[in-house]
Amino acid sequence: MSNILNIAMASVAREIDAHFDALLAVPDDGRRRLYEAMRHAAIGGGKRLRPLLVCAAADLFAVDRDCALRVGTAIEAIHCYSLIHDDLPAMDDDDLRRGKPTVHKAFDEATAILAGDAFQALAFEILADEATHSDPFVRSELVAGLARAAGASGMVGGQALDIAAPGSEQDEKSVTRLQHLKTGALIAFSVEAGAILGRLAPEGRLKLRSFAQDVGLAFQIADDLLDAEGDADTVGKAVGKDADAGKATLLSLLGADRARAQATMLVDQALARLNSYGAEADLLRAIAVYSISRSH
Amino acid sequence: MSNILNIAMASVAREIDAHFDALLAVPDDGRRRLYEAMRHAAIGGGKRLRPLLVCAAADLFAVDRDCALRVGTAIEAIHCYSLIHDDLPAMDDDDLRRGKPTVHKAFDEATAILAGDAFQALAFEILADEATHSDPFVRSELVAGLARAAGASGMVGGQALDIAAPGSEQDEKSVTRLQHLKTGALIAFSVEAGAILGRLAPEGRLKLRSFAQDVGLAFQIADDLLDAEGDADTVGKAVGKDADAGKATLLSLLGADRARAQATMLVDQALARLNSYGAEADLLRAIAVYSISRSH
Numbered sequence A, B: 001m002s003n004i005l006n007i008a009m010a011s012v013a014r015e016i017d018a019h020f021d022a023l024l025a026v027p028d029d030g031r032r033r034l035y036e037a038m039r040h041a042a043i044g045g046g047k048r049l050r051p052l053l054v055c056a057a058a059d060l061f062a063v064d065r066d067c068a069l070r071v072g073t074a075i076e077a078i079h080c081y082s083l084i085h086d087d088l089p090a091m092d093d094d095d096l097r098r099g100k101p102t103v104h105k106a107f108d109e110a111t112a113i114l115a116g117d118a119f120q121a122l123a124f125e126i127l128a129d130e131a132t133h134s135d136p137f138v139r140s141e142l143v144a145g146l147a148r149a150a151g152a153s154g155m156v157g158g159q160a161l162d163i164a165a166p167g168s169e170q171d172e173k174s175v176t177r178l179q180h181l182k183t184g185a186l187i188a189f190s191v192e193a194g195a196i197l198g199r200l201a202p203e204g205r206l207k208l209r210s211f212a213q214d215v216g217l218a219f220q221i222a223d224d225l226l227d228a229e230g231d232a233d234t235v236g237k238a239v240g241k242d243a244d245a246g247k248a249t250l251l252s253l254l255g256a257d258r259a260r261a262q263a264t265m266l267v268d269q270a271l272a273r274l275n276s277y278g279a280e281a282d283l284l285r286a287i288a289v290y291s292i293s294r295s296h
Helices: A003-023 A033-041 A051-061 A063-084 A108-126 A136-150 A157-162 A172-197 A201-229 A250-254 A256-272 A279-290 B003-023 B032-042 B049-059 B065-085 B110-127 B136-150 B155-164 B171-195 B202-229 B248-252 B256-270 B279-290
Strands: none
Touching: A003 A033, A003 A051, A003 A063, A003 A108, A033 A063, A033 A108, A033 B155, A051 A063, A051 A108, A051 A172, A051 A201, A063 A108, A063 A157, A063 A172, A063 B110, A108 A136, A108 A157, A108 B065, A108 B110, A108 B136, A108 B155, A136 B110, A157 A172, A157 B032, A157 B049, A157 B110, A172 A201, A172 A250, A172 B171, A201 A250, A201 A256, A201 A279, A201 B171, A250 A256, A250 B065, A256 A279, A256 B003, A279 B256, B003 B032, B003 B049, B003 B065, B003 B279, B049 B065, B049 B171, B065 B110, B065 B136, B065 B155, B065 B171, B065 B256, B110 B136, B136 B155, B136 B171, B155 B171, B171 B202, B171 B248, B202 B248, B202 B256, B202 B279, B248 B256, B256 B279
8 A cells, every 4th residue: 555545544544533432422321322333333443435535535625624524524424324224134134344243233233223324314414514614505515415425316226226136137237337326426425525625616526526436436346356355354344245145246247357457447547537636636546546456 | 173284284295295206206227116115105194294394384484385395305204214214123113104014014124224214315415405495504504403303312312212211210301301302303303494494593493492392292192192092093003012012101101191281281381482473373383282182
């Protein structure tokens, strides 16, 4: 991993932990278990890729770092909720996440459902807070963008596609679309959020969204490869589940070699989209390269 | 039911149905089942108490009705999500809601979880939309208020209290607090939203919030009485569940006579909070009176 990325990732991870620690102070009442479940899910784990993307995109426009981190915390709250709900028995039924028991295992199913629900509300509460940005127009744009990325036309829609179609009926196009919704929408919004904070007009945000979609898909292919070839101890969650579930992935459709080539092509394409930027985009470039070189 | 309320309730119910019908057009892809589940939950049922409260409060300030209805739709989306998730096997495990099978019964658990999640995102998407209000400050205030009312310091927090405390440890004060969070927060925000649309300053909204808290608690006591004394056909959901689950309610703590007196006192108190308003508050008054006179 490049040095610039190493430093940025460590400091974003530390700062996001600190934000969640402050936001999730455990109350001295019957909600204790809910808050403890939320802390279990949100603190001390995860690559914080989405907050990192917000900060890296915000760097392009010299946006105040505190604003970018608050927006990153909001997006990470949505990511946390989606992981908690995805892991539920009725969904992927996973016992392990980021090397720890999943929330419904460490606590219980009802608490896991509620913790996910509370994280979604928290995300929008953060974005609508004056502390995140003084301009209500910017706050409103952030809320609109995150709501679209998270809902039925974004992440949740992708989940629905995922459980709807048997692997046998999927082709490269439909799997790509599924991934664009399921994970791409939130990743694309992470980069777009930096541009919204930088007051870039909607048409100017398109190239950055495309950059993020490419990186998101490359990341997903790398995840598929890790799922197929990694071991649970390194990856920090159960592996081999996609194949066991008969799920079509770009890996299963293309084979390892073509999938790897596709990921490399996506990263090259992503880098080209940053051509008009100078050194201020170096962190974004480093994230793009990192997306396919991870071991976990 | 008074005539003014009868007419207002019917027209709000029709308009909310029309909004959901337009928002939830079923896409021709693998998300079909998700959207059908959302339509099942959102269209053609429910009293639409919360949207009615938004419209009634908006009447005090001559707010554009379309704005009020859009905000009412957003709040009803949150209400729909909470009902879908509450009914899940890991939560209240209910088979019947508004006289129809619950979403996880009519569809499946995974779809019910996703439908609830999508409704929450939809709510914030509606509020952040320029079509809801042209002033981004108003939109941002609405998002902040709804997020607080829905999250861990509001509705979800109330749910957590509800599953945390065994009935034997509850007293009148703790049950009242639980209800203020679990159902009162969203009802209070419904009235407050009308005031936000009317650009009433935060300090001016307090009396209207208190009005709504009183009505919400009176409504809850009436619900408890229906749960204990009604039959499932009239009420449209399973009855007698609170007693079976050993849950403490104001009814179980106070007994039927004192609970009824408490509800009447709350409605009188609510009405007094509207003393400074004239005929423009008649619909709010009618809702307050109706809250304890329902048979379902």
